Amino acid sequence: MLDVKESRDIYQSEFQQLKEAENTPSWLLPRRQAAIDRFLALGFPTTRDEEWKYTNVAPIAKTAFEQAGTVETRVTNEDIGDYLLDATFCRLVFVNGRYSAELSSAAALPDGVKVCSLADAMQTEQTLVETHLAKYADYENQAFTALNTAFMQDGTFVFVPRGVIVRTPIHLLFVSSANGRAIISHPRNLIVCEANSQVSVIESYAGLDSGKYFTNTVTEFVAGENAVIDHYKVEQESDDAYHVTTRQIYQERDSNVSSHTVTYSGGLIRNDVNTVLDGEGCNCMLNGLYVLRGSQHADHHLRVDHAKPHCNSWEYYKGILSDQSRGVFTGRIIVREDAQKTDAKQSNMNLLLSPDALVDTKPQLEILADDVKCTHGATIGQIDEDAIFYLRSRGIREEAARSLLTYAFAGESLGQVRIEPLRERLLDLLSTRLPHGQSLRFGRPFEYDDDFSKIVRSADKRRET
Numbered sequence: 001m002l003d004v005k006e007s008r009d010i011y012q013s014e015f016q017q018l019k020e021a022e023n024t025p026s027w028l029l030p031r032r033q034a035a036i037d038r039f040l041a042l043g044f045p046t047t048r049d050e051e052w053k054y055t056n057v058a059p060i061a062k063t064a065f066e067q068a069g070t071v072e073t074r075v076t077n078e079d080i081g082d083y084l085l086d087a088t089f090c091r092l093v094f095v096n097g098r099y100s101a102e103l104s105s106a107a108a109l110p111d112g113v114k115v116c117s118l119a120d121a122m123q124t125e126q127t128l129v130e131t132h133l134a135k136y137a138d139y140e141n142q143a144f145t146a147l148n149t150a151f152m153q154d155g156t157f158v159f160v161p162r163g164v165i166v167r168t169p170i171h172l173l174f175v176s177s178a179n180g181r182a183i184i185s186h187p188r189n190l191i192v193c194e195a196n197s198q199v200s201v202i203e204s205y206a207g208l209d210s211g212k213y214f215t216n217t218v219t220e221f222v223a224g225e226n227a228v229i230d231h232y233k234v235e236q237e238s239d240d241a242y243h244v245t246t247r248q249i250y251q252e253r254d255s256n257v258s259s260h261t262v263t264y265s266g267g268l269i270r271n272d273v274n275t276v277l278d279g280e281g282c283n284c285m286l287n288g289l290y291v292l293r294g295s296q297h298a299d300h301h302l303r304v305d306h307a308k309p310h311c312n313s314w315e316y317y318k319g320i321l322s323d324q325s326r327g328v329f330t331g332r333i334i335v336r337e338d339a340q341k342t343d344a345k346q347s348n349m350n351l352l353l354s355p356d357a358l359v360d361t362k363p364q365l366e367i368l369a370d371d372v373k374c375t376h377g378a379t380i381g382q383i384d385e386d387a388i389f390y391l392r393s394r395g396i397r398e399e400a401a402r403s404l405l406t407y408a409f410a411g412e413s414l415g416q417v418r419i420e421p422l423r424e425r426l427l428d429l430l431s432t433r434l435p436h437g438q439s440l441r442f443g444r445p446f447e448y449d450d451d452f453s454k455i456v457r458s459a460d461k462r463r464e465t
Helices: 004-021 029-042 118-124 126-132 143-151 385-393 398-414 420-433 450-464
Strands: 090-095 098-105 114-117 155-160 170-176 183-185 188-193 198-207 214-223 228-236 242-251 256-265 268-277 283-292 297-306 312-321 326-335 342-352 358-367 372-381
Touching: 004 029, 004 143, 029 143, 090 114, 090 155, 114 118, 118 126, 118 155, 118 188, 126 155, 126 188, 143 214, 143 242, 155 198, 170 183, 170 214, 188 198, 188 228, 198 214, 214 228, 214 256, 228 242, 228 268, 228 420, 242 256, 256 268, 256 297, 256 398, 256 420, 268 283, 283 297, 283 326, 283 398, 297 312, 297 342, 312 326, 312 358, 312 398, 326 342, 326 372, 342 358, 342 398, 358 372, 385 398, 398 420
Parallel strands: 090 170, 155 188, 170 198, 183 214, 188 214, 198 228, 214 242, 228 256, 242 268, 256 283, 268 297, 283 312, 297 326, 312 342, 326 358, 342 372
Antiparallel strands: 090 098, 114 155
16 A cells, blocks of 8 residues: 555656657647646545545555556457447447557447547647637646546547537447556546537446456536537446546536436445536436445535526436445535526435435535526435335235335436446446345246235235125
């Protein structure tokens, strides 16, 4: 295990090696240097920082990770088969943070649409990338964002020109294969939609083997005037893996962005989702579901900044926790002084399936305007025993009744997923995450208790006579 100084020294040394070995575009060098300088000044956050009060990243800070690019690995189509969706989707696959052309699959896209690796875009689309990259995600105050900005080498670049509608979903699949080694990767994604354009993006992260690898990712979205972005992030990391992400969304006038996060697995997970509504008439929906078990820890931090008037935002996050897992939710809505006629709603609901599961939830409103409608709320509880009794009285076994109610609780969030193959996949995966959940999706919808069945049949017979 490393101490704090050793950890910083390693990252500083690796950054110097990166500068010397890589042909970094001249315009990017100052941003990289500023980011590493800022990371070294900030250091890793601790539980003394209010924003990290309930999430201890000391295991990350004290591990000597190898940069993923130095580790040789071989991944085949068979290895990623469980994580693929519809074959007609445009698919980009990244292995340990690096683009894999042989695993990716192109699709027919409208003229002018650009979907490629960020490494290629830095060379072929320099003007577009230079205009937007690292301009929205804050590395001045966020250590992990600064670390990603300093070390980013590859990821995805998506550009949709003015007035173009992309009807084919774009699937970005990031897989990690650590082979038992402690590796770190820094995927960086940039999605730019110009005025009156539309696109759907699926961002998936998966671990192909066990190991304490670390994925530190940043995704920046730019939604131009009247643009529509439908985004989904699915987390299926290995049970011992670390996953930290920053999602920065910038919206212009009348744009509409929905971003959904589904967390199924991973050891320590932190999701920061930041949205700036910087034009009148914007709509933003942040929807999330985390299903945790074992000793998993998932922390979701949301920040919605209403900078202009007549904007709407909705935040709906649900958690299901069992065993000794822990969930953290912090939702902050900021309404600026000039952002009159704001309508903002925030809700965090948590279902505890074990007496040892724990949730810390902290919804917040910071309102500087006086003509607004803002609400927020949070709940933490167990399954309603009256509902269990109702199902039991119909002859459903107790375990199946609990799974049925839990499945319905989560299904409401997954019902917001508009892409049908993805929604079906997520529902199927949900059934594998719940105790006795398989019967909810395959075969019989639930199991009857033999004793209850006998009682019901006997009562029916008496009524008939």
